[in-house]
Amino acid sequence: ATPPQSTPDTLGAGGELHQGVQDGDRMTTAQGIPVSDNENSLRAGDRGPTLLEDFAMREKIFAFDHERIPERVVHARGYGAHGTFECTKDLSDITAAHVLGAKGRRTEAFVRFSTVAGSKGSFDLARDVRGFAVKLYTAEGNWDIVGNNIPVFFIQDAIKFPDLVHAVKEEPDRAFPQAQSAHDNFWDFVAHMPESTHMTLWQMSDRAIPRSFRFMDGFGVHTFRFVNEAGESTFVKFHWRPLLGKQSVVWNEAVKINGADPDFHRRDLWNAINSGDLPQWDLAVQLIDEKTADALPFDILDPTKIIPEEDVPLQVVGRLTLDRVVDNDFAETEQVAFCTANVVPGVDFTNDPLLQGRNFSYLDTQLSRLGTPNFTKLPVNAPRCPVAHFQRDGQMQTDIPSGPTNYEPNGHTGADRGPRAQDASFLTFPQEVQGEKRRIRAESFADHYSQARVFWESQTPVEQEHIVDAYVFELSKCVDPTIRRDVVANLRNVHEDLATQVADGLGLELPPASKPFVPVRTDLPPSPALSMLASP
Ligand code: HEM
Numbered sequence: 143a144t145p146p147q148s149t150p151d152t153l154g155a156g157g158e159l160h161q162g163v164q165d166g167d168r169m170t171t172a173q174g175i176p177v178s179d180n181e182n183s184l185r186a187g188d189r190g191p192t193l194l195e196d197f198a199m200r201e202k203i204f205a206f207d208h209e210r211i212p213e214r215v216v217h218a219r220g221y222g223a224h225g226t227f228e229c230t231k232d233l234s235d236i237t238a239a240h241v242l243g244a245k246g247r248r249t250e251a252f253v254r255f256s257t258v259a260g261s262k263g264s265f266d267l268a269r270d271v272r273g274f275a276v277k278l279y280t281a282e283g284n285w286d287i288v289g290n291n292i293p294v295f296f297i298q299d300a301i302k303f304p305d306l307v308h309a310v311k312e313e314p315d316r317a318f319p320q321a322q323s324a325h326d327n328f329w330d331f332v333a334h335m336p337e338s339t340h341m342t343l344w345q346m347s348d349r350a351i352p353r354s355f356r357f358m359d360g361f362g363v364h365t366f367r368f369v370n371e372a373g374e375s376t377f378v379k380f381h382w383r384p385l386l387g388k389q390s391v392v393w394n395e396a397v398k399i400n401g402a403d404p405d406f407h408r409r410d411l412w413n414a415i416n417s418g419d420l421p422q423w424d425l426a427v428q429l430i431d432e433k434t435a436d437a438l439p440f441d442i443l444d445p446t447k448i449i450p451e452e453d454v455p456l457q458v459v460g461r462l463t464l465d466r467v468v469d470n471d472f473a474e475t476e477q478v479a480f481c482t483a484n485v486v487p488g489v490d491f492t493n494d495p496l497l498q499g500r501n502f503s504y505l506d507t508q509l510s511r512l513g514t515p516n517f518t519k520l521p522v523n524a525p526r527c528p529v530a531h532f533q534r535d536g537q538m539q540t541d542i543p544s545g546p547t548n549y550e551p552n553g554h555t556g557a558d559r560g561p562r563a564q565d566a567s568f569l570t571f572p573q574e575v576q577g578e579k580r581r582i583r584a585e586s587f588a589d590h591y592s593q594a595r596v597f598w599e600s601q602t603p604v605e606q607e608h609i610v611d612a613y614v615f616e617l618s619k620c621v622d623p624t625i626r627r628d629v630v631a632n633l634r635n636v637h638e639d640l641a642t643q644v645a646d647g648l649g650l651e652l653p654p655a656s657k658p659f660v661p662v663r664t665d666l667p668p669s670p671a672l673s674m675l676a677s678p
Pocket of ligand 1: 213214215216217220254255256272273274275288289290294295299300301303304362363364445478479480496499500503504507508511
């Protein structure tokens with residue numbers, strides 16, 4: 143007969159292991175050893191030196207010394223919350239994405255809002271773009287829509303992102319300004335990058351000083367693809383629309399709020415959720431077939447362009463509700479890792495050259511920020527569906543896979559065989575690709591001003607006044623007068639009224655309109671678009 147087994151006292155009543163659980167009143171070290179005194183270190187004599195032997199003190203300080211991880215290289219200051227996404231329109235004729243496949247289907251979500259330029263400790267009401275990153279923990283894996291509250295971007299090609307961010311962040315010699323675009327480097331860069339003109343206009347508008355996260359839009363920015371079960375593709379743009387509507391503060395309010403309460407936005411979100419005033423956004427999509435896309439007067443692969451809602455109306459397909467604040471800011475908001483490459487079956491990429499670069503950048507940067515590929519196992523990042531793969535080991539491995547097999551194919555049977563069925567549900571859309579390998583910007587990306595002009599003209603007189611005031615305020619901080627002149631010269635390509643008012647505000651004589659900077663390469667035959675731009 144088998145002798146009766148005594149239950150190890152590390153097991154709970156239900157036989158569960160108390161492994162690493164923060165539980166109970168008894169204070170322990172990280173090794174689980176009781177701490178006898180958390181006030182005094184171990185000393186030789188009442189007034190003698192502290193002993194190296196004091197493992198409890200050394201472990202405590204050791205853990206503290208390593209509490210910080212690198213902040214995000216951009217979007218360092220952010221605030222997260224949990225929520226639920228509910229599909230309100232069955233979109234299964236357009237996409238195989240399970241999350242959008244049935245009206246009423248609910249999916250867990252995590253959202254992180256952020257500013258872009260400031261460091262983690264900067265203030266909330268900087269004039270800046272706001273990040274709006276959504277992780278949907280779908281039944282078929284995590285889908286991240288890593289967007290902003292402005293529907294266009296500064297640059298067309300990811301290769302310019304390091305330049306953009308260097309120019310936006312503090313100047314390298316003096317380390318200021320820390321969270322403002324009111325400085326020479328930023329304006330020098332954008333004055334020489336006409337493709338940034340449209341986005342810069344949005345940035346100088348009230349959109350860049352939202353009243354709170356609850357009152358702002360979110361945009362996926364790029365054109366993505368939906369692919370349905372039949373393998374048919376539809377281009378799609380994503381819009382998050384706040385049910386509370388859009389509201390901003392004015393600059394003078396922003397300045398005062400930053401001084402009085404630099405945490406204004408995070409406090410607002412925390413209080414709203416905790417008081418049951420749950421913020422909500424509708425997810426709306428613009429769906430565009432290939433033919434409609436071809437007929438548009440701009441390239442849908444160009445992230446500096448919106449698709450006008452008059453041409454392609456929005457369709458609401460879901461609703462996001464933020465219903466739970468985080469339990470721990472570091473574990474969740476700081477460690478969450480979004481990536482544009484995290485898409486699910488039914489969602490696919492386009493050739494937008496900014497998106498293509500982003501798909502590399504996020505995973506890459508997260509290795510340096512979170513230290514190991516095993517960050518996917520952190521609770522906030524872990525998919526809520528089963529995972530089955532042969533990725534193994536690495537720092538901070540928390541999985542303990544059993545059995546002899548860590549490769550495929552293999553001849554094992556049963557549980558030892560491991561996962562083998564390769565599910566065809568994620569099929570990359572078989573878009574035809576052809577052409578010479580070249581470093582070149584398509585001529586369909588060449589118009590940097592039409593939509594900037596439409597944006598300016600669409601603003602009410604008060605909103606236009608705010609835009610002019612913002613340009614004047616920001617540019618007045620530039621030390622080098624040629625930068626102010628260069629920016630105004632570029633604005634003349636957008637609208638004479640805008641350029642004249644900004645020049646007046648700065649006390650500048652109106653400079654001639656600039657000729658757009660074109661990154662011409664002499665070793666290539668000129669493309670028609672480049673020669674068109676270079677002409678007066
Ligand atoms: C972080 C949006 C372009 C690289 C972020 C975050 C957002 C965002 C919302 C913060 C994510 C979070 O809350 O954790 C956007 C949008 C872009 C854009 C909407 C243009 C449409 C780019 C490009 C690159 C890039 C072109 C690089 C080539 C990064 C990096 C981070 C980041 C490295 C930090 C990620 C981390 O540490 O987890 N971006 N971004 N972004 N973005 Fe972008």
